[in-house]
Amino acid sequence: MKAEQNELVTRIGPGTACGAVMRHYRQPVALVDEFNPALDPRMAIRPVKAVRVLGQDLVLFRNEQGAFGLLDRDCPHRGADLAYGRNEGNGLRCPFHGWKFDVTGQCTETPAEPVGSTLCQRVRQRNYPLIERSGILFGWFGPEGQTPPPLPAIDAFSAPATHTFAFKGLWHCNWLQAFEVGIDPAHASYLHRFFKDESLEGSYGRQFRGASAGDVQGERGPMSKRPAVPSRFSIYACS
Known part of the structure; x- marks a missing residue:
């Protein structure tokens, strides 16, 4: 992707093309x-x-x-x-x-x-x-006077509170970088310390609770010794 294209799709402030879409x-x-x-x-x-x-x-x-x-x-x-x-x-x-x-x-x-x-x-x-x-x-940040669209009818929005958890965090990156990493399963066994091998079976969702390898802010220690909220669905809010 060229620098101009990257700027076009990652700048989301007022008056930007991508920002107008996201609003x-x-x-x-x-x-x-x-x-x-x-x-x-x-x-x-x-x-x-x-x-x-x-x-x-x-x-x-x-x-x-x-x-x-x-x-x-x-x-x-x-x-x-x-x-x-x-x-x-x-x-x-x-x-x-x-x-x-x-x-x-x-x-x-x-x-x-x-x-x-x-x-x-x-x-x-x-x-x-x-x-x-x-x-x-x-x-909703669209034009005044317009009717906001409904939220997507995903399972997490209809599941009971006992089956969901919500949290937020600050990532020093743009939305596209966060999205790309979120759908990239190949990095998990190398970057995230709680994966023991390349198999992701039974592990999805842990990346939202555990620490990453290296010098980062977060708790350290075996995941098996930490309490985890049982959940079938999860919501990840990134702003």
Whole structure:
């Protein structure tokens, strides 16, 4: 593949050709467990996270009713970072002038305006529709006004929670490199320490739990001595 072709298919930020294609499909944004106070006590106080998807800086938050909102991160007023905002009741309040936005992106309060002002009714922040499946929040980044497509009816989305697990990780590569390695069985017995020979029988899925050979971040030791979540299906979210 030539360098120009590689650039064409791997650049996915705003204004890129491949990015325009990917924005017509739902993309994984975060795990629901990231907002679980039992796993992260900070979420009991302030369920707000800065996220980056397809080269866009966004803010994800959950209101008191449990609904999630995914908005552009820069406030439409003066561009302040909404990821530093206060999560209050049914919305996220900008830390600069206190403008408040609900999960749909509608501005609901503009504190500095005089009594009776209707300014907030005319202000909206771009929001991105979310849907949850098997513990993963998927966002849609296509053109405003268009109906998001349904998620593919794969088994993992209909299987019970006892038969699925979801996780996310940061890979320092582009989507094409991750995809190519994911469908490449030949490297498994050489790179992944838990494979004892070239046979992949009964081993598929372990690559999502074990460490790789060499100096990498991850746990080391025999897989047989580590607890594993029994699962028939798995979901791998890569953003």
